[in-house]
Amino acid sequence: MADGTTAADIVAQLEALEREAQDKLAEFTSDSDVNEWRTAYLGRSGKVTQLLRGLGGLPKEERPRVGQLANTVKGRLAEALEARQAAIQRDQLAGALQSEALDVTLPGEPVRVGQLHPTSLVLNEILGVFERLGFQVVEGPEVEWDRYNFAMLNIPADHPARDMWDTFYVEAEPTKSFGSMLLRTHTSPVQVRVMEDTPPPVRVVAPGRVYRNEATDASHEAIFYQVEGLAVDERTSMADLKGVLTAFAHDLFGEKTRVRFNCSYFPFVEPGAEVSISCHVCDGGGCRVCKHTGWLEILGCGMVHPSVLEAVNYDPARYSGFAFGMGVERIAMLKYGIDDIRYFYSNDVRFLQQFR
Numbered sequence: 001m002a003d004g005t006t007a008a009d010i011v012a013q014l015e016a017l018e019r020e021a022q023d024k025l026a027e028f029t030s031d032s033d034v035n036e037w038r039t040a041y042l043g044r045s046g047k048v049t050q051l052l053r054g055l056g057g058l059p060k061e062e063r064p065r066v067g068q069l070a071n072t073v074k075g076r077l078a079e080a081l082e083a084r085q086a087a088i089q090r091d092q093l094a095g096a097l098q099s100e101a102l103d104v105t106l107p108g109e110p111v112r113v114g115q116l117h118p119t120s121l122v123l124n125e126i127l128g129v130f131e132r133l134g135f136q137v138v139e140g141p142e143v144e145w146d147r148y149n150f151a152m153l154n155i156p157a158d159h160p161a162r163d164m165w166d167t168f169y170v171e172a173e174p175t176k177s178f179g180s181m182l183l184r185t186h187t188s189p190v191q192v193r194v195m196e197d198t199p200p201p202v203r204v205v206a207p208g209r210v211y212r213n214e215a216t217d218a219s220h221e222a223i224f225y226q227v228e229g230l231a232v233d234e235r236t237s238m239a240d241l242k243g244v245l246t247a248f249a250h251d252l253f254g255e256k257t258r259v260r261f262n263c264s265y266f267p268f269v270e271p272g273a274e275v276s277i278s279c280h281v282c283d284g285g286g287c288r289v290c291k292h293t294g295w296l297e298i299l300g301c302g303m304v305h306p307s308v309l310e311a312v313n314y315d316p317a318r319y320s321g322f323a324f325g326m327g328v329e330r331i332a333m334l335k336y337g338i339d340d341i342r343y344f345y346s347n348d349v350r351f352l353q354q355f356r
């Protein structure tokens, strides 16, 4: 050979190269190290290839043997590379499994479960009492016609009683028979809708949201809930009204609760009354909650006015009925001892979570 390199030299170099390559490979722990190694030893201009270039200088008969050995070395290095890559992947997986290990026996994060709003809780309770007394639950629209909210309830246009229920009007063309469109101020229009659609006898309760153009304070909201009640039949009397509302008060506030009926005025009933219950805080003795009267007002009621019966084509000579309307939040305030109605809709979860 021109530079004096013999086949034995090349074989020795090949063996040294293999040892060096195997030693380095064994130390690698990452894919990027391995890739560099592949280029350095097995790549096109890698060390093994360079060594093989020297083959050309060997005598012809020695070249196949040395060439074969070189290929064997190349093959072994390729195998070692594969084995190392597999080992690296195994190690990485084992590491990940350990660091991301999940203890399935640990208690989980509690899921936050919602709950019913105090208004819904009390509303359900109120409806439950009346359902047991044989009343059916019905609903009416919140956006209502003047005809149902006022006119058919014996409150004609310009009647001063309208001042009691100032509301928000909807921009819609008033019609001759239905008048303007507005947000209902009470659930009483549902009385009219039910009687228009159903021949007597009727016995219904109508829950729902009502609206008033009203400055809010501790006992007044501009949007709140009412439950309306209506019972019409032959010979329905004030005694039935008193019996039903007394049973209701006893069911909701306890048997010991005393119930008081005071004269009051609503254009759609005659006679009209306001119902109060004995204060559950002081048991009627007088305290801050009942403003030292011993009584708490819960609703308005009365015997359905004959003009209302006539307006829905019920014969007032044959049929009579009673009606009542209560504020749901006010009842919830009494039941739970809440002293400001504005807590209900201020979205304070700390307040809402107290009621189940």
Ligand code: FA5
Binding pocket: 185, 186, 187, 188, 212, 214, 219, 220, 221, 222, 224, 226, 228, 266, 269, 272, 297, 298, 299, 300, 301, 302, 323, 324, 325, 326, 327, 328, 329, 330, 341
């Ligand atoms: C009425 O709304 C009549 N429709 C009730 C009625 C029905 C009388 C059937 C006769 C026959 P009043 O405006 O008083 O009446 O309201 C009834 C109840 O709603 C009140 O007793 C009170 O509990 C509640 N309420 C009234 N205004 C508010 C308000 N701004 N915020 C919260 N609750 C209210």
